[in-house]
Amino acid sequence: MNENIKWNETVVTKHDREQLKNHNGMILWFTGLSGSGKSTIANLLEKDLHDQTVHTYLLDGDNVRHGINKNLGFSSQDRKENIRRIAEIGKLFVDAGIVVLVAAISPFKEDRAAARDLFTHGDFVEIYVKCSLEECEKRDPKGLYKKARKGEIKEFTGVTHPYEEPVNPEIIIDTTKQNSEQSVNEITSFLKERLKK
Structure with missing residues (x-):
């Protein structure tokens, strides 16, 4: 960091912004293979939270x-840079007192840990959307696995690129065993006390 660049403290704080919104800001980080259901669940959860103001x-x-x-x-x-940028953007939203939902494969433990390190303890909630590779390939909503198997997509997570499962996520959603509604209910229940200001 350039020594001429100094951090400017703001008069309005994260706490002030959270008070105004009447809930805590935090980041909900959905990780999992392509086709596991991250975006679907994150979208439904956002709608549910929005309905709760x-x-x-x-x-x-x-x-x-x-x-x-x-x-x-x-x-x-x-x-690595993709995840770093998403995490930094997320940090700004959380500082604004917003609940930010990230739905990104984020295949590497190291990158997810670096993202977590940007946040105050309790502000980062890792949600592992667990689904077997076989099931994700069956679903293949974007036809990406088919292309990866044909060699049309290089470095595709789960096929030619590794996915490192989270070791100790706050929440594990197994989409081979529960539907989207059940998944959202589980996360909502987990967040109930954490969101309260």
Whole structure:
């Protein structure tokens, strides 16, 4: 960091913003293979929270790659930078007192740990959307696994690129055993006390 760049403290704090919104700001980080159900569950959860007058914003991995991360590919280095940028954006939202939902494969433990380290204890909730590779390939909502198996997509997570399962996530949602509604209810129940200001 350049020594001429100094941090400017703001008069309005995260606590002030949370008081105004009447709930805590936090980040809900959905990780899992492509096709596991991350985006589906995150979308339904955001709608549920919105209906409860919780201020939210959803950062979907694909959507972010249309904008701020459109210059990144899928090499290990680019994936690392992709997650770093998403986490930094998420940190700004949390500081604004918003509940930010991130739906991104985020395949590497190290990158998810680095994202967690940006946040105050309790502000980062890792949600592992667990689903077997076989089931994800069966679903294949975007036809990506088929392309990866044909060699049309290089460095595809689960096929030619590794996915490192979370060791100790706050929540595990197994979408081979529970539907989207059950998954959302489980997360909502977990958040009930944590959201209270």
